[in-house]
Amino acid sequence: xxxxxxxxxxxxxxxxxxxxxxxxxxxxxxxxxxxxxxxxxxxxxxxxxxxxxxxxxxxxxxxxxxxxxxxxxxxxxxxxxxxxxxxxxxxxxxxxxxxxxxxxxxxxxxxxxxxxxxxxxxxxxxxxxxxxxxxxxxxxxxxxxxxxxxxxxxxxxxxxxxxxx
Amino acid sequence: xxxxxxxxxxxxxxxxxxxxxxxxxxxxxxxxxxxxxxxxxxxxxxxxxxxxxxxxxxxxxxxxxxxxxxxxxxxxxxxxxxxxxxxxxxxxxxxxxxxxxxxxxxxxxxxxxxxxxxxxxxxxxxxxxxxxxxxxxxxxxxxxxxxxxxxxxxxxxxxxxxxxxxxxxxxxxxxxxxxxxxxxxxxxxxxxxxxxxxxxxxxxxxxxxxxxxxxxxxxxxxxxxxxxxxxxxxxxxxxxxxxxxxxxxxxxxxxxxxxxxxxxxxxxxxxxxxxxxxxxxxxxxxxxxx
Numbered sequence: 001x002x003x004x005x006x007x008x009x010x011x012x013x014x015x016x017x018x019x020x021x022x023x024x025x026x027x028x029x030x031x032x033x034x035x036x037x038x039x040x041x042x043x044x045x046x047x048x049x050x051x052x053x054x055x056x057x058x059x060x061x062x063x064x065x066x067x068x069x070x071x072x073x074x075x076x077x078x079x080x081x082x083x084x085x086x087x088x089x090x091x092x093x094x095x096x097x098x099x100x101x102x103x104x105x106x107x108x109x110x111x112x113x114x115x116x117x118x119x120x121x122x123x124x125x126x127x128x129x130x131x132x133x134x135x136x137x138x139x140x141x142x143x144x145x146x147x148x149x150x151x152x153x154x155x156x157x158x159x160x161x162x163x164x165x
Numbered sequence: 166x167x168x169x170x171x172x173x174x175x176x177x178x179x180x181x182x183x184x185x186x187x188x189x190x191x192x193x194x195x196x197x198x199x200x201x202x203x204x205x206x207x208x209x210x211x212x213x214x215x216x217x218x219x220x221x222x223x224x225x226x227x228x229x230x231x232x233x234x235x236x237x238x239x240x241x242x243x244x245x246x247x248x249x250x251x252x253x254x255x256x257x258x259x260x261x262x263x264x265x266x267x268x269x270x271x272x273x274x275x276x277x278x279x280x281x282x283x284x285x286x287x288x289x290x291x292x293x294x295x296x297x298x299x300x301x302x303x304x305x306x307x308x309x310x311x312x313x314x315x316x317x318x319x320x321x322x323x324x325x326x327x328x329x330x331x332x333x334x335x336x337x338x339x340x341x342x343x344x345x346x347x348x349x350x351x352x353x354x355x356x357x358x359x360x361x362x363x364x365x366x367x368x369x370x371x372x373x374x375x376x377x378x379x380x381x382x383x384x385x386x387x388x389x390x391x392x393x394x395x396x397x398x399x400x401x402x403x404x405x406x407x408x409x410x411x412x413x414x415x416x417x418x419x420x421x422x423x424x425x426x427x428x429x430x431x432x433x434x435x436x437x438x439x440x441x442x443x444x445x446x447x448x449x450x451x452x453x454x455x
Contacts, residue, residue, distance in 0.1 A: 001173065018173035018215065019205070040166035041203035042270065054243070054272040060202045061273060064173050065195075065217060109269065130355045131267025 003067045007032070008076025016063045023047045025063035026073060034074035034104050038133070045132030048105035049073050055112035057131075074104035077111065086156065087111055087149040096145030098136030105132050110146045118154050122147065168205035172214045179223050179332065183303055185216050187328040192216055194330060196238055196278030199270045216330075224277075224332060227251060233299070233335040238277035242266065242289075245276050255336045256449070257296060257346035257366045257379075261288040264348060267356050281331045283316070283323040286359045286384035288348065290317060294389040295364050295381035298336045304329030317388040342376055343369040343453040347445025349438040350384070353425065359384040360426040363438035365446040367402065371455040375402050375447075380411070380439055385420040385431040392418070394443075402447045404440075411439045 002015050007030060014029045023040070026032045026049070038046030040059045047058040050072040077085050087107050090096070097103040106129055113120055113128035120128070125146045126139075134142060176182040186192050191213035195201060204210040218224055224239035227248050234254050236245060245251055246262040265288050266274055279289040280300055293300070294313040302309045304326035316324050325331065350362035362383040368376040378397040383389040392414040400406040415436055420428040 017170060019168040019170055021202070021206075024167075041206050042199060045267070045269065048269055051272075055269040056272050057199075057269050059206070060199050060270070062173065062195075062198070062202070062215075065198070065219070067175075112268070127355075128268055131269055 001064045003064050005066045005068065006070040008072060014063055018062060018064050020063045021059050022049070022051075022061045022063050022066055022071070023058035025066075026058060026071070029063075032073050032075050036101055036104055038101070038105075043133070044102070045105045045109065045129075046102050048108045048132065050108055050112060053112070053115065055109045055128075072108070072111075074107060077107060086152045087114065087146070090149035090152060091142070091145040094141050094144040094148055096137060096141045102132055102134040102136075106134065106142055110149065113146070114150055114153055118150060120146070120150055125150075166206045168202075169208055169211045171205075171212050173217065174214060175217045175220060179218075179221060179303065179330065182216050182218055182221065183306070183328075183330050185214065186330055187305065189214050190328065194218055194238075194278075194281070196281070196331075197241060197274035198278075199266060199274035200278070200282050200284070218330070219275075229254070229338075230335060233337045235301075235333045235335045236276045237333050238275065238281075238331050240276050242271040242274045242276060242279070243268070246271060251336075254338045255292075255296070256339060256344060257348070257364055258289070258292045258336055260346040260348040260445075260449075261292040261364055264288045264350055264356055264359075264362070277331045277334055280316075280334050281323065281325060283319075283321045283388075284358070285317075285320050285386060285388055286362065287389070288350070288359075288362060288364075288383065291362060291364050291381050291383035291389040292348075293334060293336065294383075295366065295379050295391050296337055297391070298334055300331065301333050301335065302326050302329040303332050308332075313389070314391075319387045339366075340368050340377065343371075343450045343455060345369070345446040345448065345450030345453065347442035347447075347449065349441045349445070351434050351438065361385050361431050361434035361438055363435060363442040365439065365442035367397075367443065367446040367450050369402075369447070369450045369453075373401060373451060375400050378402070378410075378443065378446075380414060380443065382415070382418060382435045382439065385418065385435050387419070387421065390418070397443075402443065407440050407443050411436050411443070415439065 038044035193212035350359035
């Protein structure tokens with residue numbers, strides 16, 4: 001089935017069987033391997049992407065369901081090739097990753113949270129990443145990373161401009 | 166973990182969806198897919214056709230239908246969680262929703278899909294059972310209205326009419342008076358499938374005395390159950406009142422045993438969670454103006 005969607009700002013057409021998940025379409029049709037295949041049945045959160053601004057598990061949605069939607073993957077988070085965005089950089093600064101397998105999903109989940117809430121409590125951060133499994137860090141540094149990213153976003157010029165200050 | 170092949174249809178209307186479901190006994194409704202897609206991946210479900218109702222505007226509303234708050238089959242859990250109407254009129258459902266899955270699954274999962282699936286640990290199904298909601302199907306051009314007690318008959322086994330489409334779930338509006346709700350569960354990870362869950366709603370009079378108390382237990386048996394705690398009426402919902410009422414109410418509670426928890430653990434957890442949910446409900450009701 002031919003399906004038109006926007007991935008990381010670019011309009012693309014995929015031609016996939018209905019049974020192909022968005023996860024497999026992104027990885028195998030579009031070559032975007034940054035979205036990780038973990039459990040492939042909705043438990044681990046490694047495949048989290050944003051669809052129309054909301055964090056969603058790409059293994060739990062079919063590619064054909066994404067017709068007309070805007071998808072953001074980890075490849076679309078950074079402002080330019082070779083750069084990192086504030087959330088990614090905060091994960092590095094706090095050592096919020098080790099093997100890196102869960103990291104794209106964690107970052108997309110954090111991105112959705114921080115778009116809605118620039119000053120989340122630790123409880124809210126934990127809720128936002130509650131569906132994402134990390135087997136390395138013990139989560140403490142991930143929470144720290146999201147907290148740091150939130151602070152940087154609040155204090156950044158971009159945030160001030162957006163808020164009309 | 167790849168699904169077997171199936172066809173996919175995104176109908177333009179409820180009528181078209183119903184026709185497709187009536188024509189093919191192996192067709193399944195795709196509402197949010199947060200349970201169905203894993204079942205496809207594990208090949209526990211092998212439908213011939215998926216009928217995707219997620220974009221049907223006819224099924225996308227949360228409205229006050231007079232008799233209750235009607236939640237359309239395509240309403241996502243995240244939308245229901247943000248709904249002021251639900252928060253105001255169906256406080257028990259509002260208390261249950263944060264326990265349903267995780268933010269990324271609530272973004273796609275639907276209220277109707279959770280009910281239709283009939284998982285005994287589903288929080289929405291428990292809230293529907295406690296409040297005696299109405300589950301509305303459209304089958305053969307006729308509306309069929311089913312009570313939760315009749316609908317849930319076993320783990321993921323329901324009385325859904327063959328070829329029918331769940332169109333909405335109607336939750337009764339809160340009674341008058343000071344109403345509070347509580348919802349508690351225990352799971353291996355926050356918001357995973359619960360081993361035991363309890364939901365409660367109480368109505369208090371101006372002095373804080375209980376006028377009505379509702380309690381239900383999920384995840385311990387084959388179906389969510391509403392239990393009788395009417396003996397709490399007239400009490401101040403003190404610790405001893407609640408403990409006695411819960412003990413009596415759960416006397417015949419059937420609990421299952423599996424890899425995650427023994428039957429006796431589930432029974433003890435259910436009693437403890439029931440007490441906590443009733444206390445949460447009492448505190449919430451006390452916060453309402455007399």
